[in-house]
Amino acid sequence: MIKDIKGLHHVTSMAADASENNAFFTNVLGLRRVKKTVNFDAPEVYHLYYGDEIGTPGSVMTYFPFGQMPSGRRGTGEVGITEFAVPTGALTYWQDRLTAAGVAGLEKSEAFGEARLSFDGPDGDSFALVESDARGRTPWTGGDVPEEYGILGFRGARFRLNDAAATGELLNFMGYQKADTSGDLTRYVIEGGNAADTIDIEAIPSAKSATQGAGSVHHIAFAVEDRARQLEVRKALLDTGYQVTPVIDRDYFWAIYFRTPGGILFEVATNEPGFDRDEDTAHLGQALKLPTRYEPYRNQIEGLLPAIGN
Numbered sequence: 218m219i220k221d222i223k224g225l226h227h228v229t230s231m232a233a234d235a236s237e238n239n240a241f242f243t244n245v246l247g248l249r250r251v252k253k254t255v256n257f258d259a260p261e262v263y264h265l266y267y268g269d270e271i272g273t274p275g276s277v278m279t280y281f282p283f284g285q286m287p288s289g290r291r292g293t294g295e296v297g298i299t300e301f302a303v304p305t306g307a308l309t310y311w312q313d314r315l316t317a318a319g320v321a322g323l324e325k326s327e328a329f330g331e332a333r334l335s336f337d338g339p340d341g342d343s344f345a346l347v348e349s350d351a352r353g354r355t356p357w358t359g360g361d362v363p364e365e366y367g368i369l370g371f372r373g374a375r376f377r378l379n380d381a382a383a384t385g386e387l388l389n390f391m392g393y394q395k396a397d398t399s400g401d402l403t404r405y406v407i408e409g410g411n412a413a414d415t416i417d418i419e420a421i422p423s424a425k426s427a428t429q430g431a432g433s434v435h436h437i438a439f440a441v442e443d444r445a446r447q448l449e450v451r452k453a454l455l456d457t458g459y460q461v462t463p464v465i466d467r468d469y470f471w472a473i474y475f476r477t478p479g480g481i482l483f484e485v486a487t488n489e490p491g492f493d494r495d496e497d498t499a500h501l502g503q504a505l506k507l508p509t510r511y512e513p514y515r516n517q518i519e520g521l522l523p524a525i526g527n
């Protein structure tokens with residue numbers, strides 16, 4: 218069994234409009250944009266990263282805003298809900314704030330003893346704010362969300378699957394322990410994790426598969442401390458029969474990817490080197506950062522990317 222995974226590192230989704238995406242995550246949710254770069258495989262598309270002050274692993278929501286793109290359809294074989302943690306007692310504030318911002322899909326509920334507020338993102342993305350202990354995490358306070366209500370990073374994610382068993386076994390292998398069940402939900406938790414450490418599997422045997430598009434999660438990334446541990450995780454997955462990519466340099470972390478039995482694309486990403494490797498903490502996310510191989514084309518790339526505001 219793998220012992221080096223600490224919870225989530227980041228979640229990457231697809232969007233249509235870049236400017237609308239940026240405004241939602243910074244102005245409405247009060248996250249900090251910690252990096253403005255491009256999709257390394259399609260440099261005419263942004264890769265925008267939102268998180269806490271420094272983009273701590275376990276806090277980072279990232280987007281590829283493709284411009285004109287049809288919306289995805291929710292279903293099975295995908296990350297159904299991306300869940301952020303907020304301090305206990307914060308949901309009333311958020312319900313008022315999101316209502317005032319015209320956010321769709323607002324609904325309060327409870328799961329595993331935690332109060333939740335579900336809501337939709339600009340492209341119909343499914344999110345929830347979950348009241349949770351801070352566990353040493355602090356929100357970004359550079360926006361107008363008061364510190365006592367601010368988003369603390371991810372709580373976890375809910376997978377929607379036709380068959381829960383194989384993905385549950387994989388999570389066990391990755392170090393998650395089955396913690397609780399409630400209806401068709403099974404909760405998995407990492408002991409001693411980074412607080413972004415729950416995965417809930419919702420088993421819906423007869424539901425249709427999701428189709429990917431704007432508002433869909435593209436992949437979900439799990440955190441390991443460093444490159445040595447990542448190589449150990451890669452070997453363990455290969456030895457178990459998973460087809461894992463080589464290690465890929467993403468400038469702010471190192472990444473490996475593999476497809477899971479339920480259809481979700483998993484990544485394992487390193488906590489090193491982090492988002493301050495090419496700009497100082499005070500100015501994170503302001504300038505357009507390009508990987509070295511695209512620097513010679515900066516003028517053309519800047520000409521293709523839409524303006525998104527601060």
Ligand code: ZN
Binds near residue numbers: 229436438484
């Ligand atoms: Zn990723």
